[in-house]
Amino acid sequence: MTRLSDPIKIRDMxxxxxxxxxxxxxxxxxDAKxxxxxxxxxxxxxxxxxxxGIITYEATGVNPLFVGGVVPI
Structure with missing residues (x-):
């Protein structure tokens, strides 16, 4: 049985x-940029x-127009 503490391979990681x-x-x-x-x-x-084991990074701006905040949908 697989446990949460067991390693996992996802492609090359x-x-x-x-x-x-x-x-x-x-x-x-x-920061401001x-x-x-x-x-x-x-x-x-x-x-x-x-x-x-795996951390997914939070939201970050990738478009200079929307840097510094979350864009409402």
Whole structure:
């Protein structure tokens, strides 16, 4: 039987376990140019050191027109 603590291989990547942290906005974690801040890196490092096998990064601006905020649909 497969356990959550078992490694998993997805294509060329292998995660140490099957625990995944979903993308969640962590507040103002991007600078005025839309780049992740040190705060964002530190937060995700804590998640990784805590034992999560896969971390999906939160929303970030990729279009200069929408940098600095989430665009309402």
């Amino acid at each position: 292998e995660a140490k376990n099957r625990l995944s942290f979903p993308p969640m906005l962590s507040g103002p974690s991007h 839309g780049c992740p801040t040190e705060k964002a890196f530190n937060l995700h490092e804590v998640k990784a050191r805590g034992g999560v």
